[in-house]
Amino acid sequence: MGRKVKVASVLSGVFICMAAIGKVMYDTNVFKRKEKHITHKKIPENSRLRMLQLSDLHNKVFGRSNKKLLQTIEEAEADMVVITGDLVDRNTRQWTQVFSLIERIVSVYQHVFYVTGNHEWDHPLTHPFLEGLKERRVTVLRNEHTALQINDSLSINVVGIDDVNSNREKVGQAFDGVDEQLYTILLSHSPDFVNEYKDQPADLILSGHTHGGKVKIPFVGSLVAPGQGLLPEYDHGMYRIGYNQLLYVDRGLGTSVVHVRFFNQSQISLIEVTHRD
Template sequence: MPRFGRKWLFTFLIIIVGMYMYYGNRTIEVTSMDIHSSKIPPSFNGYKIVQLSDVHDSKFGEHHSDVIEKVVNVVPDAILITGDLIDRNRYDLEQSLDLVNGLKDIAPIYYVTGNHEISTNDQLHIQEELTRLGVHVLSDEFMLIENAYGERMLIGGIEDPLNSVLEDEEATRISLNKTFNDASDRVFKILLAHRPEQFEVYVDYDIDLIFSGHTHGGQIRLPFIGGVFAPGQGWFPTYLSGHYEKQETQMIVSRGLGNSVIPIRLFNQPEIIVVTLQVNKE
């Protein structure tokens, strides 16, 4: 091929790769899945949950319009934010609160901290601002969701282990003990927990459904291989994204919306998760 032709081919390839990288980092995929359990109360059949995770002070559209529009279209019954709403490296709380402000009238919002909130040393202020906007901040505690039929589900949230001087597993067990100490074994339990690598611990506590994040989907995903690295799990992690199940416990791991130390994603589009609860008949 003549040198002139190679130059234009190379330029064309650079443009294509650039467009793909832009699309893969600035657009949002909505991932929908059903969760089945015989413990879900019958009147909660079809209950829709939107999960947002690892926003990291990112912004999609003016005043987060891209995210808000997608959430509105789902018509959710609840919105869960599973940590790292902000980023310690470019902390912009007002920008992230702008997103929450745009979501707060769509459905009740439930939130737990991630490691980045704790790393800012501004965790209490963040929680206070979210509470001011009407967000249910779950700090080693649970709430009961009761519908018009008088049936209930439980939604709890635990602090990120970074909030403790103990090893991650021990800190997680202490948080779970504190959170579910007074909870009935018969009620369907939803847990917000930033760290998916503690899945075996969640199983030990018979949690029915966990929503987690933290992994960014591996940040860089390789075809036929998957995510390369996740904090807390290392190279080629086990709990990366999607649905996991063991015994009666199920876990959803979000790839999240934003980035932190590594500023770009590869083969790993930002994600909003939509979960619909479905009652299994015994």
């Protein structure tokens, strides 16, 4: 009887290990499209704003030539694409794959915005990489903003800052002259922005960097996130930061250093903003 119990225990342990490995492989290599809907009084009636956010790719490729990822991006029918840093890893040797992805994206979407992450600044060829993005018609926002006309009734501000964790941000410069009457989106690779800067006129802050907390334990939450350490406060999802200001942290697509995700599937995000009285 005791031997049967031991065998059953061993088999149960093997099954649990295999299931955990399978979950890690799935969450790390199969992405999903996360959809969020929010409202704001600055969005005119009968108007909507659709933003597709990509973050923390780290030069990862999903399948042959990113076919599935590109299909998902194209089917989103967004008004704009925002890339919130770490397109490449600090150790990326060549950019052929990521530039090919960017070229396909800009062939579909007129408005593609990008801000730097910490891995771009850790890379020895930061500036040639940024120039390569500009040459491919990506709007690189480095501590600056631009006004964007979505349709006849909707104009917005898009503000972008260089990575906070790399001490490259110039927030005052980025917001200088922003029309606060318009709906304003801030692109900041790291959500740590909200701890360091208060009362900035951004209605929605889009960030990444955390990789969703890398590993999530049911009933406990995320274990660790870059810049926030153990049990991070802002690991992924939507947060209210003061009066009428929201922070959205995307889980991201790729991995770095420890190349695993667990109960924390890779994703891209489609965020829709509509009118609120």
